[in-house]
Amino acid sequence: MHTSDEIYHRVLWDPRFDPERFVMGIAERGAPPKRVALEDFVPGGEIPWHRVVFFEADGHVVWDRASGVDRVGEVVDGLVGPEPGDVLAVPAGHRTAVAWLPPDPLWAPIQHIRRAHDRQIRRWPPHVNVLFGFVPEGEFPRALPLVSAALAETPPFTARLAGVHWFAHREGTTVWLDPAAAGLEPWARLRESLELRFPLCGGRSHGFTPHLSLGRSPDPHPLVREAEALLAPMTARVTELVLLARRGDEPMRVRHRVHLGTGDVHHAAEPPPPGNPGPPPAV
Structure with missing residues (x-):
C-alpha cells in the first residue's frame, strides 16, 4: 500500500491527474x-502525514488507510492514474x-580543462545530470524499476556537444559545455519522465538546463x-543513463546502467571507463 505522502x-x-478533483481526509480527535x-494541503505544515486517513477523487474513495484501499491507479469516473507503484x-x-x-573517446579534452579548473574532478566523472x-x-x-519505466519511454538519440556557456553565482561562475545543442526535447523528456516518478528529487524549482560542467572561475571569459x-x-x-552513488570519501561511481528505449538494467557496478586521463580518486 502506498503511503499518504506518496499518493499526495x-x-x-503527474499531469494525468487533476488535483482539483481530489479531497483528503484529515483525522480529528473526537x-x-x-x-x-x-x-x-500544506506538506510539512501543522498536519503530519499519519493524520491523512483517506483520499477521494470525484467523491470516490481511492485510498483509505484503515481499510487498505489503494485504487488511485484505477479508472474512477474517467480519471486515469499511473499504475500502482510507479x-x-x-x-x-x-x-x-x-x-x-x-x-x-570524448573524455580527453574535457578532462584536460577540468584538471585545471574543476575542483570536483576527483569526485565526479564528466557527466550530464x-x-x-x-x-x-x-x-x-525500489527506484530501478521506475527509472527503467521512465527511460523506456525515450528512444536513444544523438546529442551534439557544442557551445560553452556559464552560470553566474554569488561568488564566481560555473562554465559548462552544452550537450543539448542538437535540441533540448529528448533531454527534457527524460527529465520529465523521471520527475513524475520521483517527485521529491531534482530540485524542480530551479528548472532544468542540461550541462556538462567544465570548471569554476571568478571571471568566466578566459x-x-x-x-x-x-x-x-x-x-x-x-x-543509457547511469545511477551514480558516492560511498564514504570515494568518488561518484556507476552502480547501475539503464538503457533508453528498452529500460534494460545492468546491475553490476562498474568502474570508470578504462584509459581515462583524469586523476585517480582521492584516498
Missing part, C-alpha cells in the same frame, strides 16, 4: 475526519544522481575562450 505527490505532479482539498516519494540526497556519461539529487542508494532496489579553443563540436549517442 503522485497526484500533484470528531469525524476533516475534508480538505488536496491543493489546500512513484517513489523519497526525499533526495546529494550523494546520488541519474546522469549521462559521455563515451570514453538528468536528476540530481536523487534517492539514497539504499532505495535503488575559461570560455580556452574551452572554445580546445573543444570542437562533438556528437555522441545517448543510449
Whole structure:
C-alpha cells in the first residue's frame, strides 16, 4: 500500500491527474475526519502525514488507510492514474544522481580543462545530470524499476556537444559545455519522465538546463575562450543513463546502467571507463 505522502505527490505532479478533483481526509480527535482539498494541503505544515486517513477523487474513495484501499491507479469516473507503484516519494540526497556519461573517446579534452579548473574532478566523472539529487542508494532496489519505466519511454538519440556557456553565482561562475545543442526535447523528456516518478528529487524549482560542467572561475571569459579553443563540436549517442552513488570519501561511481528505449538494467557496478586521463580518486 502506498503511503499518504506518496499518493499526495503522485497526484500533484503527474499531469494525468487533476488535483482539483481530489479531497483528503484529515483525522480529528473526537470528531469525524476533516475534508480538505488536496491543493489546500500544506506538506510539512501543522498536519503530519499519519493524520491523512483517506483520499477521494470525484467523491470516490481511492485510498483509505484503515481499510487498505489503494485504487488511485484505477479508472474512477474517467480519471486515469499511473499504475500502482510507479512513484517513489523519497526525499533526495546529494550523494546520488541519474546522469549521462559521455563515451570514453570524448573524455580527453574535457578532462584536460577540468584538471585545471574543476575542483570536483576527483569526485565526479564528466557527466550530464538528468536528476540530481536523487534517492539514497539504499532505495535503488525500489527506484530501478521506475527509472527503467521512465527511460523506456525515450528512444536513444544523438546529442551534439557544442557551445560553452556559464552560470553566474554569488561568488564566481560555473562554465559548462552544452550537450543539448542538437535540441533540448529528448533531454527534457527524460527529465520529465523521471520527475513524475520521483517527485521529491531534482530540485524542480530551479528548472532544468542540461550541462556538462567544465570548471569554476571568478571571471568566466578566459575559461570560455580556452574551452572554445580546445573543444570542437562533438556528437555522441545517448543510449543509457547511469545511477551514480558516492560511498564514504570515494568518488561518484556507476552502480547501475539503464538503457533508453528498452529500460534494460545492468546491475553490476562498474568502474570508470578504462584509459581515462583524469586523476585517480582521492584516498
